[in-house]
Amino acid sequence: MLKKIAGIMMVLTMALSLAGCNAITIDGEGEIMESTGNGSIGLSVSTLNNPFFVSLAEGAEAAAEKEGVKLAVADAGDDSAKQQNDIEDLISRNVSVLIVNPVDSDAVAPAVQNALSQGIKVISVDRVVNGVDVHCQIASDNVAGAKMATEYLIEQIGKGAKVAELEGVPGASATIDRGAGFHEAADKDLDVVASQSANFDRAEGMTVMENILQSDSSIKGVFAHNDEMALGALQAIAATRKDIKVVGFDATDDAVNEVEAGRMTATVAQKPELMGETAVLTAIKLIAGEEVEKSLPVEVELVTK
Incomplete structure (x- = not known):
């Protein structure tokens, strides 16, 4: 009889273990939470x-470490095809939650779906x-951030002035x-005389700005969709010794330093x-x-000198 009871208890224990195979514990608190994956985050x-996305990843990693959850980070390298493969790899790792910062807001959709x-x-x-x-x-x-930055640029260079726009990666929602x-x-x-993509990249920002200035040297202002392109534009402008106001977006450390030094007009702080x-x-x-x-x-907020 005792052997029979022991056998029943063993079966019940195994059943309970199997039923809980999808449960996880976070932060060592013993709290059982249901999850379709293994409790990790991708x-x-x-x-x-790009310093902006490095900061984003670092914020995510710090939060994951503090909360005691596993976080796998995949760098798409601004390649939408690689990002799709990265997401498929994270799916195969059985993550419970996918956090995605798209290269291209359209191209990433099938992998996310x-x-x-x-x-x-x-x-x-x-x-x-x-x-x-x-x-x-x-x-x-x-x-709202871009409109706020542009309105400040108008205050600095006056209405009717010629300006150029350095656009980000085509298809990205931020662009x-x-x-x-x-x-x-x-x-x-x-008077917007040029709108060209420099793919959120500093080197491309410099090259594109050089080409724009060769086409029209009377430009008074530049709005760049991010600070990396704005910093590239500053390099191109410095070679001409012209007084051209440059406004960026992201408030990276390098950009804020340029604003404080008076070489860059403003940036938008995310x-x-x-x-x-938060993610x-x-x-x-x-x-x-x-x-x-x-x-x-x-x-967001506007950062000026």
């Missing part, structure tokens, strides 16, 4: 060759995923939104570390089965 970041179809929760950060209903979007108000904010203000009060931190904390809530807001805006 972060697919557009590039780690595949993650969702397999029960993985998805958070977009800084840039949206077009055509896909993700669980949460975390981003700055890029339209689309910042361009919309710029044109909302510029098309009424400025908070990439806070974005990364991880939101992911933890999703793993726990909690409801989260569909959109979590992160404030």
